[in-house]
Amino acid sequence: MELQETSYQIQGVDLLNVANEFGSPVYVYDADKIVKQYKKLCNAFEGVDLKIKYACKALTNINILKLLRQQGCGLDTVSIQEVLLGLEAGFEPSEILYTPNCVSFEEIQKAVDVGVQINIDNISILEQFGNEYGSTVPVCIRLNPHIMAGGHSHISVGHIDSKFGVSIHQVPHLLRVVKTYDIKVNGLHMHTGSDILDAEVFLIGAELLFNVAKEFKDLEFMDFGSGFKVGYRPGDVTTDIESLGKKITTRFNAFCKEYGKELELWFEPGKFLVSESGFFLVRSNVIKQTTSTVFVGVDSGQNHLLRPKLYDAYHEITNLSNPFGTKRVYSVVGYICEADTLAYDRQLNEVREGDILAIHNAGAYAISMSSNYNSRFRPAEVLIYKGKAHLIRQRETFEDLMKTQVSVEI
Numbered sequence: 001m002e003l004q005e006t007s008y009q010i011q012g013v014d015l016l017n018v019a020n021e022f023g024s025p026v027y028v029y030d031a032d033k034i035v036k037q038y039k040k041l042c043n044a045f046e047g048v049d050l051k052i053k054y055a056c057k058a059l060t061n062i063n064i065l066k067l068l069r070q071q072g073c074g075l076d077t078v079s080i081q082e083v084l085l086g087l088e089a090g091f092e093p094s095e096i097l098y099t100p101n102c103v104s105f106e107e108i109q110k111a112v113d114v115g116v117q118i119n120i121d122n123i124s125i126l127e128q129f130g131n132e133y134g135s136t137v138p139v140c141i142r143l144n145p146h147i148m149a150g151g152h153s154h155i156s157v158g159h160i161d162s163k164f165g166v167s168i169h170q171v172p173h174l175l176r177v178v179k180t181y182d183i184k185v186n187g188l189h190m191h192t193g194s195d196i197l198d199a200e201v202f203l204i205g206a207e208l209l210f211n212v213a214k215e216f217k218d219l220e221f222m223d224f225g226s227g228f229k230v231g232y233r234p235g236d237v238t239t240d241i242e243s244l245g246k247k248i249t250t251r252f253n254a255f256c257k258e259y260g261k262e263l264e265l266w267f268e269p270g271k272f273l274v275s276e277s278g279f280f281l282v283r284s285n286v287i288k289q290t291t292s293t294v295f296v297g298v299d300s301g302q303n304h305l306l307r308p309k310l311y312d313a314y315h316e317i318t319n320l321s322n323p324f325g326t327k328r329v330y331s332v333v334g335y336i337c338e339a340d341t342l343a344y345d346r347q348l349n350e351v352r353e354g355d356i357l358a359i360h361n362a363g364a365y366a367i368s369m370s371s372n373y374n375s376r377f378r379p380a381e382v383l384i385y386k387g388k389a390h391l392i393r394q395r396e397t398f399e400d401l402m403k404t405q406v407s408v409e410i
């Protein structure tokens with residue numbers, strides 16, 4: 001999004017026109033930005049056999065999946081439903097990684113039947129898997145190296161109390177199970193959380209994985225998960241992808257030499273690919289002055305964007321309707337009957353009732369975490385693709401709210 005003279009635009013499309021045409025609230029995504037992020041990642045890891053698997057739980061609109069598939073990207077899925085969405089978008093089963101946790105064995109069997117790459121994250125399920133499939137279905141194993149990524153307790157999954165992955169300390173047990181059932185382990189995986197800034201921390205985890213990898217003879221790939229950080233606040237420190245790429249590429253190639261085989265290097269970013277592509281346009285319904293603050297009440301809330309409430313996440317906000325208005329301090333709140341503050345103490349260009357605000361970083365974990373709380377409709381989604389605005393999801397209607405309700409004689 002950029003300010004062109006008096007209007008904020010994406011690929012030359014005026015965002016106020018998008019809000020007028022499709023209504024508010026509305027999610028808007030910049031296809032060019034997604035492609036740019038994908039290419040940036042590919043370029044950073046030149047010199048290895050790189051495969052990117054987009055972690056689609058971040059944003060599951062089928063057009064986003066199609067866009068990334070067209071670029072040569074694969075898919076990381078966490079449920080059988082995401083697998084089905086991937087197939088719907090045209091991915092080959094072999095391009096899809098299925099990384100569930102705490103799902104039933106029946107669901108894993110369904111994924112096997114479809115033919116996707118299975119990633120197992122606990123020994124109990126691995127034993128059932130071995131019992132059922134022996135060496136006939138190759139499997140990846142998710143390990144937990146117990147490294148802490150960043151300092152944000154909500155999103156680090158590598159620590160000791162985490163439910164994710166097989167502990168690196170259980171490798172002897174793991175090897176017994178693999179040997180007993182003659183399981184073909186074709187990949188090793190780790191995903192330590194969402195805030196890896198530091199290549200050194202990342203490499204510590206990688207070293208642990210390399211060490212374990214020597215015990216597995218059938219490896220075809222190693223998957224280092226995600227953890228690429230994007231900026232949310234102005235001035236945020238973000239992952240230096242070029243420097244990380246160089247360091248990991250060098251180390252990975254050295255490991256492959258040692259291992260005696262060229263392995264594929266996989267990553268599964270969500271946020272990095274789609275977060276910054278998204279802007280959530282909301283309308284200011286009311287300006288409410290209290291003794292302590294000035295609230296902007298908008299036509300949305302935690303039902304559409306949960307991250308501020310759930311994670312204390314910061315999302316930058318721009319007043320699209322008044323780009324040169326005098327800056328004033330506001331708290332932006334939703335219309336849900338909860339304390340659903342979207343932003344505290346923000347300096348915004350003066351906000352008037354009816355103004356359209358753009359909430360930034362709305363591509364990842366935004367609409368995908370939305371709900372119908374307060375019986376509100378989920379918003380529409382628009383994709384700016386090749387300089388044109390395309391509606392890619394309709395705003396819900398009252399019929400959608402009633403669709404699954406069953407009325408009985410009362």
Ligand SMILES: *Cc1c(COP(=O)(O)O)cnc(C)c1O
Pocket residue numbers: 055057058076078099191193194225226227228268269270271272364
């Ligand atoms: C959520 C998730 C990701 C993506 O994380 P981001 O922070 O969005 O990059 C990758 N892998 C797995 C297994 C995940 O659960």
